[in-house]
Amino acid sequence: MPRIVVDVMLKPEILDPQGKAIVGALPRLGFTEFSGVRQGKRFELTVDGEITEAVLAKAREAAETLLSNPVIEDVVKVEAVDD
């Protein structure tokens, strides 16, 4: 089934406590390569039929109204993916 991936991340200026907790734990587990971690959400929307520009536009609209909180989050990607 054709799918659309939607990625949502916290706005850069918003504190990310989960990301802070992870980046604090990484060195204790032997991972010293990473100076920052931010956590967001990834959605896979299954589409009946073909992914047209109109369907992509509806996915972006759903992303901005239902899948993210525009006050603190940015929709960073809305993309059709092949299986």
Place this chain on the structure above:
Amino acid sequence: MPRIVVDVMLKPEILDPQGKAIVGALPRLGFTEFSGVRQGKRFELTVDGEITEAVLAKAREAAETLLSNPVIEDVVKVEAVDD
């Protein structure tokens, strides 16, 4: 700063109540194009210096040990991204 994106999704056979709730709400909001929604996690790891194969391998290892629960989740992508 160079970044590595890690995407984690629930294994297909695992029930996704959040995804179910979203796909149930979409038609009420006028979105009828989508037959399924699954929600996962997206991480952005900031790297000091260059992203080498070794750093990517460490990111994958961190993804599989700290950023996901291998019992119920799959790491579906570990990828360097340009700013």
